[in-house]
Amino acid sequence: MSANRRDFIKFVVAGAVTAGCPIDFSLVAQTGDPQKTHAADVDGEDNRTCHQVRDGKVFTRPPASSRHDVVIIGGGVSGLSAAYRLQHRDFLLLEKEPHWGGNAYAMEYEGSRYATGSAFLTKDEYAYRFAKEIGLEPLPVNSPDASILRGELILDTWGEGLDKLPYPPPVRESFKKFKKEMLAIDVEKRGKEFDDKPFSDFLKEYPAELKQWWDNFGPSNWGAASDETAAIMGISSLQEMAQESGGDDRYTWPGGLGAITRKLAEILQPKYTEHMQTGATTVAVVSEKDEVQVTYMLGGELKTVAAKAVIMATPKFITRRIVDGLSDKQSDAMHQIRYIPYPVVNLIFDKPVFNHGYDTWCPGNTFTDFIVADWVIQKHAGYQQKFNIITCYTPMKEDDRSQLLSENGARKVAANVLSDFQKLMPAFNVDPVEVHIYRRGHPLYMSTPGLYRQIQPLVRQPMDRVFFANTDSEGPESTTNEGILAAQRAVKQVEARLAGKPMPKDHAVAG
């Protein structure tokens, strides 16, 4: 790859924490051709001001320069859908990044879309109906998950694939026995019991290969390996996967659920330009007698606005540092939510490398699974794949978070992903034209035992004029759906507060 091409990439992604730079060749060379060259494009969230807030910096708050009905903080899917529902109000939406979308954000490479986070939704989720409401037609995945195990591609792992697992017969049988055991559990009836227990309790009697499969699957979906996962998550997931092989109810768009945030921004931005501000990092939310004052940093300047109500659509590790006056109990509950570092690495190939299925699990590698970015449009009449973009989900351990802080560290993560991918099967030993890593320090909360029933009801308690959205308010798993539901609930609470009516029920309400 020529230096000119790298400069061009640098230019395209300018605006976020970014650098166009070569991958550490020593890592790639371990398995690939040492003569080959690779480039990495490092992009990710901007946390400079958030880190100052974390480190206890006190910002001097200027007086309020404008007044609004509602200020919404955080322009991920939760904040955007709250704004969508509050169009009849004078709202102000503040987002720290230079773009909307949060963890549901898609990017493009020469016109081909790929995900940097959220991948798919299911038909029974409210998000499916919401997508239709805003004019998006969900596209069916129709491809039960595959795995690559010991160099073999096993399609429909938890369906017909169980007979083909490349393991000795007793191990194969134990996968089947486990599935049967999990399908027999009534999760509706025993929800509370299984929310408190770790999932690993159910894996104890089984061979290591089974635990390895789940310790790979869990971090990608809900941020935790089986020892730290609420059992209900594992059991329900297996039940859902068993359904997939009979009829997959997952839907998405090229580039994943970033399609929803993009569409919301497209609808709202032209109509409410003055009411939507990117690059605005909120540093303080202070309740006064009849209003709430919100101070944010924009272009190096601090600004304060006042609101009758505020919706916090930011994750709780940030929320608890900027909302003044939280009770110790609520702040402690927010503090108990754990979040994993979770970069997403996109390998962009200019020739077909893998198009056999949507989501493929790869235990034993630096990434957990990969998704084919344009899978849901590949069969559309007249579609021609220009780039085969492979989106590698790369959840990391909390202790390894600091690797992402430096560009060099992030580059190494990307290089390891590429190297592992190329080793999976002989046909994968192909050079991508580019490698993009989107790094996020705390994007996915962990579905730990007790979180859903004990912690989350506390964190979403309204505080007079301050209301709490974001997916981490709802649970049990971080999903785009829960982010939208959290927004719906917060909007209803705001309307009730502004009308002087009693608060609606605590739980998220669709519709």
Ligand SMILES: Cc1cc2nc3c(=O)[nH]c(=O)nc-3n(C[C@H](O)[C@H](O)[C@H](O)COP(=O)(O)OP(=O)(O)OC[C@H]3O[C@@H](n4cnc5c(N)ncnc54)[C@H](O)[C@@H]3O)c2cc1C
């Ligand atoms: C790798 C990955 C894969 C995933 N896959 C799926 C999937 O397949 N299906 C699914 O349903 N879900 C998936 N999820 C989860 C889903 O992406 C999230 O649950 C959802 O996007 C959360 O939206 P949110 O608006 O609640 O929060 P966020 O997306 O976290 O939005 C919060 C916003 O607040 C902004 N912000 C933070 N601090 C401040 C501040 N001080 N001032 C102003 N703004 C601030 C942030 O920049 C961000 O834009 C995945 C998540 C990840 C990370």
